Amino acid sequence: MNNDKNLYCIAATFNTPDEIINAAKKVSGAGYTHFDVNTPYPVHGMDDAMKLKPSKLGFVTLVMGLAGASIALLFMYWSLSIDYPLVIGGKPYFALPAFIPVTFEMTVLLATVSTVVAMIMLFFQLPNNKHPLHDTKYMKSVSHDKYGILIETNDDKFDEKEVENFLKNLKPLNIEYIYYPPEETYSIFQPKFLLLLAGIALVVSGGTYFSLNKLMFMTPFNWMMDQAKLIPQKGSELFEDGFGMRKPVTGTVARGFVPYPYKGQVNPTEVLANPFLPTKENIALGKAKYDIYCSPCHGYFADGDSRLRGQFPNPPTLHSQRARDFSDGMFYHIITNGQNIMPSYESQITRDERWAIVNYIRVLQRAKNASDADLTEMNKEAGSNVAN
Amino acid sequence: MNIDYSQETPLIAGRLDLAQIEELIAQPMDTKPDRKYYIALSISVTALLIGAVSLGLTFYYGIGLWGNNQPVGWAFEIVNFVFWVGIGHAGTLISAILFLLRQKWRTGIARFAEAMTIFAVMCAGIFPAIHTGRPWMDGYLLPYPNQHGLWVNFTSPLLWDVFAVTTYFTVSLVFWYVGLIPDFGSMRDRTTSKIKKTIYSIFSLGWRHSNRHWSHYEKAYMLLAGFATPLVLSVHTIVSFDFAVSIIPGWHTTIFPPYFVAGAIFSGFAMVVTVLIFVRKIFDLQNIITIDHLEKMNKVILSTGMMVGYAYSMEFFIAWYSGVQAESFLFLSRAFGPYAWAYWIMVSCNVLIPQLFWFRKIRRSIPLMLIIVIFVNVGMWFERFVITVTSLNRDFLPSSWAYFTPTMYDIGLLIGSFGFFFTLVILFTKSLPVVSISEVKAVADGAQPTHHGGAYHE
Known part of the structure; x- marks a missing residue:
């Protein structure tokens, strides 16, 4: 044995498929487990001859196929029924028949x-171009038109002389000793390699930046923005006033x-009369609109406590005697009309909503200016002394 | 010419041994291309450039350059899309369905047909992408989390199409590559050039022809075939939904999915035969792609052609039998209206001419079959034209009826798609094994052990 080389396996090649089937049967029958057969194409009956178990690849397919189906269905359910529900063509949010095609495609x-x-x-442990078999005479013949069998050194029963004799008894074309190739190591920190990485990073990020931030705003990509139509607030030469x-x-x-x-x-010397009764619904509407339009300056409870941090002058409280x-x-x-610095809200709040706000202001005023007599009144209505 | 049809004909003629098979298949890759190759390549590249110019102008000025009008909003580009997707169906049919049906004659033509599938789907994919008008916005077709908070409409046939075509392309590519791995291994071990060896090594992933791998490999091939079979049927079904789910008379038909699938196989096989006739001649592969292969494919063309013919007549029958006025009107206008010329080209090319394949002599005669399959290719393009354009050009409102005439850009894009397809095919024939080396070796004489009788015999 060559001491400075590390033996990987002893290999034998044969000329016909019958011989290789026979050889595989003998090798597996002799109790070797770390052996392999290399043929230019799958030879029928070889799995049995080598005593290989049926491939478990089907389980991967089953699990991932089911995963594909459920991911697709769940995602369509989530996006079209929960995240952004939209009625399309009168279909329900979860339109199962219409989800079948995409579910099927994702499964496949x-x-x-x-x-x-x-x-x-996982099953082949590829890519592996550094395997000891590569570039051997054995590999070149089995990928061409010969049939090979090899017994690896890491087999428990491996003994160099014994294996060689065993293979010779099978009357092969020839026997080959295959050694591990010398280890080749490369540092990933070579300047050339790092430079290449930096170059790739630069091109990819620069290209992305250019295409998304520059290219999309150049001719012809910007032609959607440049249209021969009038848009609001723009001038026109067509009309005299421009x-x-x-x-x-x-x-x-x-x-x-x-x-x-x-x-x-x-x-005004006279004003309109309130056409709405302060019902629960009306006051709820008033509160909603008050909170949106009035509360930024007047405060949620009409105390005149603005949330604008002095960006706009604070209005007076609405609980003053004058306001009440x-x-x-x-x-x-x-x-409707505005007062002092307060602008008109005529265009933003409808008539009915304005009256509802008025009713709500009355509620706030009443609540902020309650008296002891109100408590007695309230207890009487509630039938207990909850207000104490 | 006396053929005994009661027995399987040999898959490989001329009793080649394994080394000769490999030699024969690898020859186009080991030799420098000749003058004929460059002439063929320059013709197809010219066609490709015509398409590229038309496409560039379309990008710049927009799809207003096309002949599409109101009401014919779908025209040449959709016709081309359906045509090319249809062509793409032959490859997966041969590699998956015939594999599951244990049709061993598929080995000689499977690789080539799969490659044609991939190229045809690439051609097809261009058209819906450019039909959106602003192809650089096509990212919106994918469901990705975006700043608008919007998702794509998963209930629309047009979106199903996106999923079907991309899945089909990906799965076909994976299927093709899996088939190529052992061949890359063989090529790596036979080449003497260092550059080629590096390339083949990378793509072979270090394949070692190990039987422990073959065992999983064959299992995987069967699983892939099992998935590709319903997939190939689903793709043209979904393409037909683009039409059938709408309420346009002439489109709104339940016969569309099987009719489209039969038509796809029909046109795909015709295209495969067209190209194979040249490839087997040029690369001297008559022993591997035998006349028996071509005859079997012609039989498939004959049978699917009759299915398509049945669908044509059934459409007319249902138009009358349903009693829907708009539907009956449309079908009469198809056969006798402004596009009657297109309709009768379709019927004669797809239904009448393939009937000649009933005769064995014609089925086995190269020049005659070439003429017939070219007619089928033309006819199937016109079928899609008839379906798309004639259904639209006379819509519900007679005042908006309009005749569609293609512009030079439409025709340029059609020529360009053929250029793209044939350029890829021509490059493929010189760079990759056009026939699967390992699969053909496996079905050669004496390639399987004799005691394992039954599974394979001469």
Whole structure:
């Protein structure tokens, strides 16, 4: 034995498929376990001759296929029924028949791709171009037209002389000793390699930046933004006044418009009467609208405690005697018309909502200015002394 | 020409041994291309460039360059898409369905047909992508978490199409590559060039022809075939849903899925025969891709052609039998309206001409079968044209009826897709084994042990 080389296996080659089947039977029959047969194509009956167990690859396919189906279904359920429910073509949110095609495709995709990846990476332990068999005479003949069998040194029963005699008894074409190739080591920190990595990183990130932030805004990619149409607030040469947007004809009245008779008056001598009763629903609407439109300046409880941190002057509290003495119509007038620095909310809050806000302000005023007599009243209504 | 059909014909003619088979298949890769190769390549690259220019102009000016109008919003580009996806069906059919049916004659043609599948699906994929008008926005077709908080519409046939075609492409590619691994191993061990050896080593992943691997490999091949079979049927089914799920008369038909699948196999086989006739001649593969292979494929063409013919007549029958006025009108207008010329080209190319394959002499005559399969290719393109354009050009409102005429850009893109396909095919024939080396070796005379009778016999 050559001492400076490490033996991997002893291999024998044969000329016909019958011989190799026979050889495989003999080798497996003699109790060797770390042996292999190399043939240019799968030879029928070899698995039995080598006493190989049936491949377990099917389990990978089964598990990943089921995973593909359930991932696809769950994802479609989540995205179309929970995350962004949309009715499309009158179908229910979970439209199972319409989900079948994508579920099927995902099942096939995941099952096949993972079967192949598992086969190559797990079952074959490939890629492996450093295997001792590569570039041997044995490998070249078995990938061409010969049939080979080899017994590895890490077999428990391996004994060099014995194995050689055993293989010779099978009358092979020839016998070959295959050694481990000398170890080759490369450092990944070679400057050339690092430079290549840096180059790739630069090209990929630069390319991404350029295409997303620059290219998409160049001709012709920007042609969707450049359209021959009028957009709001833009000028137009077509009209004499140069405005793109047109004013309605003088005297045009919008649908549902009811003129407010006291428009523009600072201290109106008469105001409208509140047409709404302070029902539960009306006050709930009023609270919702108050919280949106009024509370930023007036505060949630109308204390005049603005949340604007001095960016806009604080309004006075609505619990002052003056404010409590305002009629409902006066509050309505102030919301509609504006007062002092407060702008008009006519265009933002509908008539009914304005009245609802007025009702809600009354609730706040009543709550903030309660007296002891109210407690007695309340206990009487509740039938107990909860308010104590 | 007396053939005994009661017995299997030999899969490989001329009693080649393993070394000769490998020599024969590897020859195109070991030799330098000749003048004929460059002439063929320059023709197909010219066609490809015509397509590239049309595509570039379409990108720049938009799809207004095409002949599409109102109401014909789907025209050449959708026709081409369905045509190419259909062509792509032959490969997986041969490699998966015939594998499961234990048809050993598939080994000689499977690799080539799979490659054609991949190239045809690549051609097909271009068209819906550019039909969106702004192909650089096609990322929106994928369900990815985005700043709009929106998801794609999983209930739309157009989205099913995205999933079906991408899955089909991926699975076909994986299937093809798995088949190629042992051949890369053989190529690695026979080549003398250092560059080639590096390339083959990388792609062979260090394959060692080990039987412990073959055992899993054969299992994996069967699993893949098992999945690819329903997949190939699903793809054209889903493509037909693009039409059938709408409510346009002429499209809204339940016969569409099987009809499309039969048509796809029909056109795919025709294309495979067209290309194989040249490849077996040029690369001297007559012994591996024998006349028997071609005859078997012609039989498939004959039978699927009759299925397609049955579908044509059944469409007419249902249009009358359903009593739906719009439907009957549309079918009459297909056969006798403004596009009658296209309809009768389709019927004669797809139904009448393939009937000649009933005659054995024609089935086994190279020049005649070449003419017939080219007619089938033309006919199947026109079938998609008839389905798409004639259903749209006369919609529910007579005032909006319009005749579709393709522009030079439409035709340029069609020529370009053929250029793309044939360029890839031509490059493939010189760079990869066009026939599976390991599979053909496995079915050669005396390649399997004699005592293992029954599974294979001469």
